[in-house]
Amino acid sequence: MSEESEEKKLVLASASPRREEILKQLKLKFTIIHPKIDENNFNGDTPEELVEILAEKKSRSVSDIVENALIIAADTIVVLDGKILNKPIDNEDAKKMLHLLSNREHKVITALAVLDSDSGKIIVESNVTDVKMLELSDDDIDKYLNTGEAMDKAGSYAIQGFGGLFVESIQGSYYSVVGLPIHQLATILKKFNYGIL
Numbered sequence: 001m002s003e004e005s006e007e008k009k010l011v012l013a014s015a016s017p018r019r020e021e022i023l024k025q026l027k028l029k030f031t032i033i034h035p036k037i038d039e040n041n042f043n044g045d046t047p048e049e050l051v052e053i054l055a056e057k058k059s060r061s062v063s064d065i066v067e068n069a070l071i072i073a074a075d076t077i078v079v080l081d082g083k084i085l086n087k088p089i090d091n092e093d094a095k096k097m098l099h100l101l102s103n104r105e106h107k108v109i110t111a112l113a114v115l116d117s118d119s120g121k122i123i124v125e126s127n128v129t130d131v132k133m134l135e136l137s138d139d140d141i142d143k144y145l146n147t148g149e150a151m152d153k154a155g156s157y158a159i160q161g162f163g164g165l166f167v168e169s170i171q172g173s174y175y176s177v178v179g180l181p182i183h184q185l186a187t188i189l190k191k192f193n194y195g196i197l
């Protein structure tokens, strides 16, 4: 780690307990600030463009209140046949999404933004991971919804929880599906002279 980077603080601009957990697993020291954006106010020409815009906006939404920091923010969406599946609004919505995902392959796209609060330099990248779901019966879906796990997850499932029981295979990054592709985080932080190891 360079002297310059050692002085930088890491800030996670996220209210997601998963992203916090992943950074803790990497033994990083960081503070958390909840981003202040309304995700419904933004559009992109493609799903990738939209998640990248959202990750960038989340990082910028806290940049005024920190100094000497590298701000990390991310956004995750599920895409099936080009259509975005966000977080479900209620159980019925989650049920519909899980029926759509059943026995199909979909994409989980996570964009990651790292913003230097002082220089304004920002790097934004997205990760696309393909996920193949098993065929789900009505009973599987009802039992899954009873766990309460679906509600704050893009696509209405959590691969890191009971939702992992429905995932036949993935091609790409497991961490990206959970919400933070750590290999890309390490590469981006290196470009800011910040080493995780």
Ligand SMILES: Cc1cn([C@H]2C[C@H](O)[C@@H](COP(=O)(O)OP(=O)(O)OP(=O)(O)O)O2)c(=O)[nH]c1=O
Residues within 6 Å of the ligand: 013, 014, 015, 016, 017, 018, 019, 034, 035, 058, 074, 075, 076, 077, 078, 087, 108, 152, 153, 154, 155, 157, 158, 159, 160, 163, 177, 178, 179
């Ligand atoms: C597909 C999938 C999504 N998710 C989660 C990751 C994200 O937290 C969430 C998608 O919502 P996001 O809007 O990306 O994130 P968030 O609202 O939880 O947190 P913040 O914006 O404050 O950073 O779905 C899982 O935890 N597991 C999964 O398998």
